Amino acid sequence: MGSKVKIALVYGGKSGEHEVSLQTAYAVMGQFDFSQYEIIPFYITKQGEWRSGSKLIAPPQNVDQLKLQDAPGVSAMQALFAANPAYQAAEHALAAGAQDTAVISAASAEVTAEVQADGGIDVVFPLLHGTFGEDGTIQGLLEMANIPYVGAGVLASAVGMDKIMMKKIFAQENLPQCVFRYFNRTQWEKDSAYFIMECEVALGYPSFVKPANLGSSVGITKVKNREELIAAVNYAFRYDRKVIVEEFIDAREIEVSVLGNDEVQASVPGEIASSNEFYDYKAKYIDGKSAMIIPAELSAEMTEKIREMAVQAFQAIDGSGLSRVDFFVGREDNHIYINEINTMPGFTPFSMYPLLWKETGLEYKELLKKLIDLAMARHAAKAQLIFTEENAIQS
Incomplete structure (x- = not known):
């Protein structure tokens, strides 16, 4: 070099x-x-x-x-x-x-x-x-x-993008989540009445309809009745062949930044105070009115619990480099739900991911250097692996 x-x-x-x-x-x-x-x-x-x-x-x-x-x-x-x-x-x-x-x-x-x-x-x-x-x-x-x-490998990236697979892995890890249902385009076209009933019985209204594979809240709709549900599902299918529907939880939105390969660190948590009905694309990138509260006003016990869950989620998908893990905290009961993991979060100096690390003690330039070092270290470790029987015999 x-x-x-x-x-x-x-x-x-x-x-x-x-x-x-x-x-x-x-x-x-x-x-x-x-x-x-x-x-x-x-x-x-x-x-x-x-x-x-x-x-x-x-x-x-x-x-x-x-x-x-x-x-x-x-x-x-x-x-x-x-x-x-x-x-x-x-x-x-x-x-x-x-x-x-x-x-x-x-x-x-x-x-x-x-x-x-x-x-x-x-x-x-x-x-x-x-x-x-x-x-x-x-x-x-x-x-x-x-x-x-830099960042997550093939497996973690794919799982982190596919909300359905992500939630299945989180369930395997016993991470608490909101109730959800999912289906693909063919299933919906063959028996939409069944899936409408499933969503209404299991989730009720309001609920959220999302493309399974997309980010930045693109294609997401909050629905309040059957007519809106059907329209939202058809809208979500414009972006992906799979759709997930999630129950609505009256909750605070908490986010944690994660950094590392095998040895993982979690930042202090931050809270999103959305300017819109939910933290959609407009609230994230357009109107500039959403507020970030860093650090989030949480008890020491809850802060530590959320940080531990963030690391657990990161390791569950075999993450590396960086991720941001998002949570809901119920307003009435303070129950913690994991929402999703984002393996390539927004990374401007004003994005939540680097701001959380700044509050934790790691400045933006140092964070960039750390990510480069983590990428090089992971590649060097992988270079030591043997991929064929012939190489194993020769070694």
């Missing part, structure tokens, strides 16, 4: 949270120490086209500069696999017409040395929210490319 750590920031994406990702990337780029890190931007358009920018020597001046409109389009394979010395070596050898294993191996050694001398990409920081970024897809791509990356 060179004197500076080379970080590829990947942002944008095809999800409904494209603009949120741009804001996160803009904030992160402005906080890196350019004397220690080299930043290479990778912008993914709303159509899924990758654009690779030149190495940054200073933070961008505005969000529009992140769109890299004049940069050439590249495929994901070109953008990221090309940063892998072994991949470049194979391309080099095949382009030269080499077919003999020894020739390819020699070419591999030559190109690998060149790439490592230049530094390549040391770590990828995926600043992607929602579908195609937070759901295990890009994480799988980076695993194939054998490049270290």
